[in-house]
Amino acid sequence: MNSSKLITSSLLAVLCLFGASFATAGVNGPGPQSIKHHSKLNLEGLLANNSDGEVASKEATSDESADSHDNHGDASDSDAGNVKLLVAVVTPTAGNDTSGTVYFAKSADGLKVWGTIKGLSPGNHGFHVHQYGDITAADGTSAGGHFNPHHQPHAGPDAKHRHVGDLGNITANKDGVAEFSFIDTKLSIQGANSILGRGLIVHQGADDLTSQPTGAAGPRVGMAVIGVANPDDLKK
Numbered sequence: 253m254n255s256s257k258l259i260t261s262s263l264l265a266v267l268c269l270f271g272a273s274f275a276t277a278g279v280n281g282p283g284p285q286s287i288k289h290h291s292k293l294n295l296e297g298l299l300a301n302n303s304d305g306e307v308a309s310k311e312a313t314s315d316e317s318a319d320s321h322d323n324h325g326d327a328s329d330s331d332a333g334n335v336k337l338l339v340a341v342v343t344p345t346a347g348n349d350t351s352g353t354v355y356f357a358k359s360a361d362g363l364k365v366w367g368t369i370k371g372l373s374p375g376n377h378g379f380h381v382h383q384y385g386d387i388t389a390a391d392g393t394s395a396g397g398h399f400n401p402h403h404q405p406h407a408g409p410d411a412k413h414r415h416v417g418d419l420g421n422i423t424a425n426k427d428g429v430a431e432f433s434f435i436d437t438k439l440s441i442q443g444a445n446s447i448l449g450r451g452l453i454v455h456q457g458a459d460d461l462t463s464q465p466t467g468a469a470g471p472r473v474g475m476a477v478i479g480v481a482n483p484d485d486l487k488k
C-alpha cells in the first residue's frame with residue numbers, strides 16, 4: 253500500500269517535470285508550431301472531459317435544478333427538438349458600430365424572428381443567416397455564404413425558391429436603429445433547415461433580392477452566432 257502510493261507520487265512528479273519542460277520548450281521553441289501542438293493537447297483534454305462521466309452528471313444535475321424552477325417540461329436542451337428559442341447577439345465587424353439582439357422562436361407557421369439592431373445607416377440592410385456560426389474573421393467573412401442547404405438561388409424572403417438564410421432586409425430609422433418582427437416559413441430549429449449554430453449577418457447595403465449569390469448587399473457590418481436561448485428570457 254505504501255509502496256504503491258510512493259510509485260503514484262513518483263509518477264506524478266515525473267509527469268509534472270515532463271509538463272514543465274514541455275511548457276518551457278513551448279515558450280522557447282519555434283512559435284506557431286508549438287502553439288499548434290499546445291492547442292491540440294488542450295483539445296484532447298476537452299474531449300476527454302466530455303466523455304468523462306463526472307462532467308456529464310454535473311450537467312444533468314444543473315438541468316434538473318433548472319427544471320424544478322419552471323414547468324416547461326423541457327427535460328433537456330441536448331436534443332434540438334426540445335429547443336424552442338434561439339438568440340443571436342450581434343457584434344460589430346471591424347470598423348463598425350452595429351450591435352443588437354435577435355430572437356428566433358417556434359410558432360405554428362414557422363420561426364418568429366424579432367429584434368433590435370442599432371449602429372446602422374438609415375435605410376435597408378441585407379439580413380441573412382449564413383452557413384457558419386464562425387465570427388472569428390474581423391470582417392465577418394468566416395461566416396461563409398448564405399445558408400443554402402437545398403442549393404437554391406438567392407432571392408427575397410417571400411420567394412418560393414431561395415436560400416433558407418434569405419431574410420431580405422431590415423430597415424433602420426434616422427437614428428440608425430432597426431426594430432423588426434416577422435415570421436419566416438423556411439427557417440427551423442431542427443432538421444435540414446436548422447439555423448442553430450449558424451451565423452447571422454447584417455450588411456452595410458440593401459439586399460436587392462435578385463443579384464446572385466448575395467443580393468449585392470455589400471460588406472458585413474454586424475455578425476452573430478445563433479445559439480440556444482434561455483426560454484425564461486421572454487418573461488423578463
Ligand SMILES: [Cu+2]
Pocket residue numbers: 378379380381382398453454455469
Ligand atoms: Cu448576408
Ligand SMILES: [Zn+2]
Pocket residue numbers: 380398405406407415417418465466467
Ligand atoms: Zn441568399
